[in-house]
Amino acid sequence: MTTLEAPRQAPFPAAETGRRGRLAAVRSWWLIAALLLGLLLTIVPFLWMVLGSLKTQQELVQQPPTWLPENATTSNYERLWNRLDLPRYFWNSTFIAVMITLANLLFCSMVGYALAKLRFVGRDKIFLLVLGTLLVPGAVMLVPLFVLMARLELVDSPWAVILPAAAGPLGVFLMRQFMLGIPDDLIEAARVDGAREFTIFWKIVLPLSAPALAALGIVTFLPAWNALLWPLVVLTSQDNYTLPVALAIFARGQFQADYGLLMAGSVALVVPVIIIFFLLQRQFTQSVTMTGIKG
Amino acid sequence: MTVGQGTVETRPAVPPRTAWARLGPHLTGWAFAAPFLVIFLVFLALPILASLVLSFTGFGLGNLRDWFSAEFVGLDNYTRLVDDEIFLKAARNTLVFVVFGVPVTIALGLLAALGLNRALGRLQGLFRVGYYLPVVTSIVAIAVIWRYLLHPDYGLVNALLGKFGFNPVNWLGESSTALGSIVALGVWRNFGFDMVIFLAALQGINPALIEAARVDGATSWQVFSRVTLPLLKPAILFLAIITSSGYLQLFEEPFVMTGGGPLNSTLSVSMYVYQGLSFGNYGYASAVAYTLFVAIVVLAVIQFRLLRSDETA
Numbered sequence: 001m002t003t004l005e006a007p008r009q010a011p012f013p014a015a016e017t018g019r020r021g022r023l024a025a026v027r028s029w030w031l032i033a034a035l036l037l038g039l040l041l042t043i044v045p046f047l048w049m050v051l052g053s054l055k056t057q058q059e060l061v062q063q064p065p066t067w068l069p070e071n072a073t074t075s076n077y078e079r080l081w082n083r084l085d086l087p088r089y090f091w092n093s094t095f096i097a098v099m100i101t102l103a104n105l106l107f108c109s110m111v112g113y114a115l116a117k118l119r120f121v122g123r124d125k126i127f128l129l130v131l132g133t134l135l136v137p138g139a140v141m142l143v144p145l146f147v148l149m150a151r152l153e154l155v156d157s158p159w160a161v162i163l164p165a166a167a168g169p170l171g172v173f174l175m176r177q178f179m180l181g182i183p184d185d186l187i188e189a190a191r192v193d194g195a196r197e198f199t200i201f202w203k204i205v206l207p208l209s210a211p212a213l214a215a216l217g218i219v220t221f222l223p224a225w226n227a228l229l230w231p232l233v234v235l236t237s238q239d240n241y242t243l244p245v246a247l248a249i250f251a252r253g254q255f256q257a258d259y260g261l262l263m264a265g266s267v268a269l270v271v272p273v274i275i276i277f278f279l280l281q282r283q284f285t286q287s288v289t290m291t292g293i294k295g
Numbered sequence: 296m297t298v299g300q301g302t303v304e305t306r307p308a309v310p311p312r313t314a315w316a317r318l319g320p321h322l323t324g325w326a327f328a329a330p331f332l333v334i335f336l337v338f339l340a341l342p343i344l345a346s347l348v349l350s351f352t353g354f355g356l357g358n359l360r361d362w363f364s365a366e367f368v369g370l371d372n373y374t375r376l377v378d379d380e381i382f383l384k385a386a387r388n389t390l391v392f393v394v395f396g397v398p399v400t401i402a403l404g405l406l407a408a409l410g411l412n413r414a415l416g417r418l419q420g421l422f423r424v425g426y427y428l429p430v431v432t433s434i435v436a437i438a439v440i441w442r443y444l445l446h447p448d449y450g451l452v453n454a455l456l457g458k459f460g461f462n463p464v465n466w467l468g469e470s471s472t473a474l475g476s477i478v479a480l481g482v483w484r485n486f487g488f489d490m491v492i493f494l495a496a497l498q499g500i501n502p503a504l505i506e507a508a509r510v511d512g513a514t515s516w517q518v519f520s521r522v523t524l525p526l527l528k529p530a531i532l533f534l535a536i537i538t539s540s541g542y543l544q545l546f547e548e549p550f551v552m553t554g555g556g557p558l559n560s561t562l563s564v565s566m567y568v569y570q571g572l573s574f575g576n577y578g579y580a581s582a583v584a585y586t587l588f589v590a591i592v593v594l595a596v597i598q599f600r601l602l603r604s605d606e607t608a
Contacts, residue, residue: 028413031410031413034410035407035410035411035422038407038422038426039421039422039425039426041483042425042426042428042429042483042487043425043428045437045440045441045444046428046432046440048440048443048444048451049436049439049440052443060443060449061448061449062449063448063449063454064454064457065449065450065451065454106330107330107331107334108331110327110328110330110331111327111328111330111331111332113327114323114324114325114327114328115328118320118323118324118327119320119324120320120321120322120323120324120325121321121324122325123324126328126332129335129340130335133335133339133340133343135540135591135592135595136339136343136588137540137543137544137565137584137587137588137591138544138546138565139544139546139564139565139568139569139583139584139587139588140342140343140346140581140584140585140587140588141339141342141343141346142568142569142572142580142584143346143349143568143571143572143577143580143581143584144341144342144343144345144346144349144581145338145342146572146577147345147349147354147359147362147577148337148338148341148342148345150359151359151362163334163338164334164338164339166334166338167330167331167334167335169335169339172331197323197327201327222431225433226431226432226433226434226435228433228434228435228547228550228551229546229547229550229565229569233569233572243433244433244434244435247435247436247439248435248438248550248551251435251438251439251442251551252551252554259439259443262439262443263439263440263443265436265439266433266435266436266439266440267436269433269435269436270432270433270436273431273432273433274428274431277424277427277428277431278424281420281424284427
């Protein structure tokens with residue numbers, strides 16, 4: 001085959017690559033332009049938010065809109081801090097998101113270890129149960145969870161948000177898949193040396209699972225930080241609101257048209273996420289592909 | 296069980312002597328699974344079953360203290376759904392969101408991934424971060440930004456369109472444009488996730504396959520449609536199922552952008568469940584939620600069959 005095809009291509013290789021090269025260059029310029037346009041469409045709203053949070057209300061409703069603030073001001077942030085009790089919402093959000101993340105890291109890796117490395121009756125059934133709940137919509141949980149929380153007298157408590165999210169099936173799946181790749185020999189050797197099962201888990205398996213733990217931490221923390229629906233249902237008094245709940249309620253209520261204040265609030269909500277995102281970019285992409293492609 | 300026997304065979308030298316020794320490994324396994332199982336059973340499995348039971352009752356505010364005082368109404372809640380115009384409207388809106396939103400999201404995610412994979416080299420990271428930013432951003436912040444950007448009087452969108460001679464549009468305030476705006480927002484917010492999955496899948500493709508097709512004289516389009524696309528099928532299947540199940544649960548975008556209005560033109564099924572909950576119609580809201588659940592599972596199964604059978608054909 002190769003000998004037959006070679007002479008057919010031989011006569012004009014130079015011309016061919018030359019034209020192709022130029023064509024490819026033109027095409028890649030188009031491509032880069034399109035990609036840049038896409039980038040503008042995703043980034044400009046965020047820039048608009050930051051710039052808007054520094055503008056006065058008067059400038060925010062000006063026509064046509066200005067790009068850079070004419071009289072940059074921090075008054076929106078001051079009002080956010082003093083009048084809206086931002087520190088409290090920020091603390092509530094942090095507490096809930098951190099607790100949920102720690103609980104998931106511990107519980108999901110424990111059960112992940114059991115499912116990947118221990119042999120016991122009912123193991124495969126637990127795993128099937130976990131997989132079976134991955135598609136259940138949040139709306140199905142809403143009503144019975146509320147009824148249950150009312151019964152447990154946890155309505156309006158941060159624990160009503162933390163407990164149901166303390167061990168997600170996705171985390172179990174992720175940890176199990178990762179731990180399957182840890183060599184059995186290591187664990188077996190420790191067992192022969194007389195190490196107890198929890199010591200093996202804590203001292204050997206967990207440190208080796210660091211990449212998966214980082215990924216799990218990210219995919220747990222972000223939704224917990226951003227969560228809206230369930231906290232909105234179950235946190236009923238203003239003192240217990242998380243940041244997204246507070247902002248969502250203010251944005252629909254008395255501060256509806258106070259764009260500067262709302263955008264300053266959005267900056268407070270988004271900046272921690274962006275910082276984490278930039279710091280842990282690599283783990284981010286890993287976390288998505290770990291939970292994604294292997295499923 | 297068979298696996299368990301296998302372990303015993305590999306270590307015949309130390310046969311378990313006492314009952315405790317035989318039970319030990321099983322107990323350890325269950326002990327490791329216990330914290331998860333308790334949370335899972337109480338806060339996930341139990342509510343899923345309870346929701347089904349609730350949907351056959353007239354459970355209301357009055358029954359919160361004594362659960363068993365709720366009246367059993369059989370299929371009444373479900374037969375009521377069929378005549379409930381608001382529910383039908385919500386179902387239609389949700390379907391529109393899925394039918395238009397899912398293909399566009401996946402297509403844009405694929406285009407972005409192909410583009411990034413092809414060009415840019417070092418700058419790729421920057422673009423990836425930019426495209427992914429909306430995915431990790433709180434919907435509440437997104438709503439604040441976009442409601443201002445789409446404002447009929449002082450929004451940037453109308454100001455830019457005005458430069459090209461278009462009249463201002465009340466994007467979120469008119470029933471004719473509100474749902475379309477929500478679909479566009481959903482795509483804007485989610486395509487970055489699909490892109491990351493596609494990028495990973497593209498990097499998993501053996502470059503030799505594509506090179507071989509090129510050497511055989513295939514055009515770029517042929518390489519894409521005959522080699523790359525078929526190899527991306529598992530990623531497409533995964534994204535189709537994940538994206539449609541996510542979009543069927545549409546709640547946050549209309550909740551924060553329009554509150555379901557105007558005239559229920561952006562009301563979604565999940566929002567309708569939320570409304571039922573706030574009015575204390577727990578039984579009826581559960582029936583709505585379970586209907587949605589069934590729809591999600593059915594759609595997932597159909598997609599699985601369709602995309603799978605393609606593969607074997």
